[in-house]
Amino acid sequence: MTFVPTAGTVYFIGAGPGAPDLITVRGRALIEQADLVLYADSLVQASVAGLARKPGARIVGSSDLHLAQIVDLMAEAAQGGAMVARVHTGDPALYGATHEQMRLLAAQGVPYVVVPGVTAAFAAAARLGVELTVPELTQTIILSRAAGRTPVPAREALRGLAAHGASLALYLSVDQIEQVVAELLAGGSYSAETPAAVVYRVSWPDEQVITGSLAEIAAAV
Template sequence: MTYPVAAGTVYFIGAGPGAPDLITVRGRDILAQADLILYADSLVDDGLPASWARANARIIGTADMHLEQIVALMRDAARAGQVVARLHSGDPSLYGAVHEQMAALDALDIPYEIVPGVTAAFAAAARLGIELTVPEVVQTVIFTRASGRTPMPPGEELHRLAAHGASLAIYLSVTRIQRVVDDLLAGGAYTHNTPVAVLYRVSWPDETIIHGTLGDIVAKVKAAGFTRQALILVSPALDPALKQTDRATSRLYDRTYTHRFRHGKQSGEQA
């Protein structure tokens, strides 16, 4: 069943990490019904909106627009009773710059809805064939970025977050890779041997993946020449040795573990 849309509403849609087929079914349905599609053409594949849009829909890239111009387009279309799709890369809730757009729509009394998408960290984990939360190894995932033109709030500095030893997905920071590594090591929980993966344009046709450690990843990234659209993933979960069959496993599927839907089998009992 096609997702129902409301006239005069703006839909913020997560386009996913890059591959056009990683958009959600709901997002695709809304694109197919939209009168106006505004998309971040510097980050979203041009073919994605074109593939699903109606023949008479307006499709506008917003890479060269500022906030007031984007809001004006949404306002005019919504007040004319049109359906507006605002297409962002990844998931709108992570570094999507949607907060200020929603605030502007609130001030204009224009309704909106958010459609989640697949963020790059999850696409990266899938591509690498790992789980970011491995029992008795790591149970916390932190999404963050290095300080740059947008400073980090107090307490969210990278070295403080690194002290947890959690799985870290670091966005928007590949040009500061040396500072990232220095801050991670300063946190005390990671070492020069901590595994790292840097994924450039994960799920795109030109996807490139670099594997390394905190001890050698800087040189590898600089040699690759990454300057944008690259995710830095730091985690003990990246250690391939964790897939050995004698490692600790989750209690959920342990044959001896009893829960609401299954009675555990003790030693000697038949499965």
């Protein structure tokens, strides 16, 4: 099926984990054709937004804008016939704060389309050279986070998730790593020798990768 971009539409684009060449072909093409590129400049490299090629295209960082300003900017542009690229880190479906933006755009009758991207967990697995679903070991991947400024439902507590013994990828949690390790070990399925890794800003120039056992990883960070 051929994809044809539409004027007057907001495209939520997953930029991938960081490196500009890890964005999808569709995501890149949409940025190149957009009239307005609104990107999360605290999380997305400027070179990704810099893929814009349309003469007169506006490139705006959103880190200093609040939700209403972001939505109003997108809605005004789209309602004026512009094609809008709203660029988020990773994949828009994961920890992208896109739900409220989509809801508010829909309330104003502004059409939007979501373009997936490579999420950090899968980029980290690639960087580590590991498979997350290994026959006879696990066929399940759990993506979650430790509770912080964003609450986590009690039914999704790390100790309970750890009881499954599945491959586990935690986002936004390294600042609580000692508590995270304690909860994972308390789950009963992981041992002190279970392999663990902390991958910081995967595919960025300042990427950091720390590996070790679950018992060792907190001290290594």
